[in-house]
Amino acid sequence: MEKTLLVYLLLASSALLAQTQSSSLKVNQQRIDGRLLELAKFGAQPGGASRVGYSKADQQGRTYFIGLMRKAGLDVSIDFAGNIIGRRKGKNPALKPIGFGSHIDTVPNGGNYDGTVGSVSGLELVDVLNENNIVTEHPLELLIFSNEEGGTIGSGAMIGKITPAALKAVTQSGLTMADGIRAIGGNPDSLSKMVRKKGDLAAFVELHIEQGGILEKENLQIGVVEGIVGIEDWEVTILGTPNHAGTTPMNNRHDAMLAAAKLTIAINEVITSHEGRQVGTVGKIAVEPGAYNVIPGKVMLGMEIRDLSYDKIWSLFREVENRAKEIARVSGTTITFRQPLTPVTPALTAKPIQDKIILAAKSLGFSYRTMQSGAGHDSQEVSHIAPVGMIFIPSVGGISHSPKEFSKGVDIANGATVLLQTVLALDRE
Numbered sequence: 463m464e465k466t467l468l469v470y471l472l473l474a475s476s477a478l479l480a481q482t483q484s485s486s487l488k489v490n491q492q493r494i495d496g497r498l499l500e501l502a503k504f505g506a507q508p509g510g511a512s513r514v515g516y517s518k519a520d521q522q523g524r525t526y527f528i529g530l531m532r533k534a535g536l537d538v539s540i541d542f543a544g545n546i547i548g549r550r551k552g553k554n555p556a557l558k559p560i561g562f563g564s565h566i567d568t569v570p571n572g573g574n575y576d577g578t579v580g581s582v583s584g585l586e587l588v589d590v591l592n593e594n595n596i597v598t599e600h601p602l603e604l605l606i607f608s609n610e611e612g613g614t615i616g617s618g619a620m621i622g623k624i625t626p627a628a629l630k631a632v633t634q635s636g637l638t639m640a641d642g643i644r645a646i647g648g649n650p651d652s653l654s655k656m657v658r659k660k661g662d663l664a665a666f667v668e669l670h671i672e673q674g675g676i677l678e679k680e681n682l683q684i685g686v687v688e689g690i691v692g693i694e695d696w697e698v699t700i701l702g703t704p705n706h707a708g709t710t711p712m713n714n715r716h717d718a719m720l721a722a723a724k725l726t727i728a729i730n731e732v733i734t735s736h737e738g739r740q741v742g743t744v745g746k747i748a749v750e751p752g753a754y755n756v757i758p759g760k761v762m763l764g765m766e767i768r769d770l771s772y773d774k775i776w777s778l779f780r781e782v783e784n785r786a787k788e789i790a791r792v793s794g795t796t797i798t799f800r801q802p803l804t805p806v807t808p809a810l811t812a813k814p815i816q817d818k819i820i821l822a823a824k825s826l827g828f829s830y831r832t833m834q835s836g837a838g839h840d841s842q843e844v845s846h847i848a849p850v851g852m853i854f855i856p857s858v859g860g861i862s863h864s865p866k867e868f869s870k871g872v873d874i875a876n877g878a879t880v881l882l883q884t885v886l887a888l889d890r891e
């Protein structure tokens with residue numbers, strides 16, 4: 463009896479010791495900085511990099527990164543979509559792996575932080591565990607998704623979203639998607655075999671630069687992402703009557719351009735008249751016939767609405783529609799809406815992972831806030847098969863997808879430490 467109690471106490475205290483040990487783990491900022499610099503050499507351009515998915519530079523960057531992953535003792539494989547997967551064994555093989563990572567491809571003429579920060583920090587996490595002889599309960603997977611900037615292709619393939627038609631499309635690299643996937647060691651004919659099911663991953667956590675200016679403006683260190691916004695696009699067609707701009711009196715016109723202008727203002731009023739972080743934009747316009755001396759007969763507008771809530775997007779759209787009806791009536795035009803693109807559904811991050819990120823930030827003494835992501839990420843695809851979490855760090859000047867993209871080394875290291883602590887907290891569950 464006494465002996466059992468003693469064993470129990472010993473086990474409990476060693477578990478506690480392990481926990482305090484792991485909660486004081488820190489990442490090596492110098493090593494992270496060094497690797498970001500090394501990666502920046504592939505596809506280097508003044509100030510930034512062009513490492514477009516499937517391109518030569520992308521292939522070289524991947525080879526470099528795979529080398530680092532192997533050096534860190536990861537069991538590295540390439541799946542059929544060309545995603546790089548680095549596995550680390552856990553104590554309990556019956557548990558599903560905890561995943562983390564991001565992407566290392568860039569937009570043409572992009573920067574050195576979008577994607578690479580999460581990828582290099584994921585590798586750093588593994589190195590820190592190695593240095594401290596920590597073996598987690600769960601197996602771990604460092605996931606470097608292929609061609610994120612081409613439309614989250616690698617992560618999309620992982621959830622079975624890539625269509626045969628998409629494989630024929632020519633990508634920014636100049637190769638078709640199918641040939642691109644072959645160029646990085648995948649097999650486009652076998653994508654269906656790599657699809658993961660719900661529950662195949664215990665969780666996925668992605669560290670990423672904010673790509674906006676909120677954290678910097680509010681002088682905060684960590685963003686806890688509540689979700690990635692959904693996007694719905696509409697092509698708006700306004701039909702009036704083209705007529706002579708000199709001979710048609712002002713009170714006898716059906717001016718499609720004037721109706722389009724009123725509608726553009728109405729859309730802005732609808733979006734801004736509600737509480738919340740929804741955004742709505744008219745970003746495109748085409749006027750016909752398009753002459754100084756003709757009253758416009760036809761206008762096409764391109765409009766989008768983004769929010770974390772699908773229902774909210776649609777209730778805002780209904781309001782826009784009502785305003786359009788009124789504008790059409792008064793101006794003697796017709797206004798119709800069509801959705802030309804596949805909508806992006808909002809992807810929410812898991813509340814329990816948000817809580818762990820917050821707890822990690824708090825215990826490390828970092829300031830933080832919850833926020834949404836207005837840009838798309840691999841996490842939004844993975845959220846279909848696993849609970850996901852996302853950690854943001856400040857982007858200087860809120861700039862991204864540009865050689866001017868920059869995040870400070872200390873901010874990156876802070877984010878990497880939060881990532882490490884979040885993964886360890888998930889593992890303790």
Ligand SMILES: [Zn+2]
Pocket residue numbers: 565576577610670839
């Ligand atoms: Zn990214």
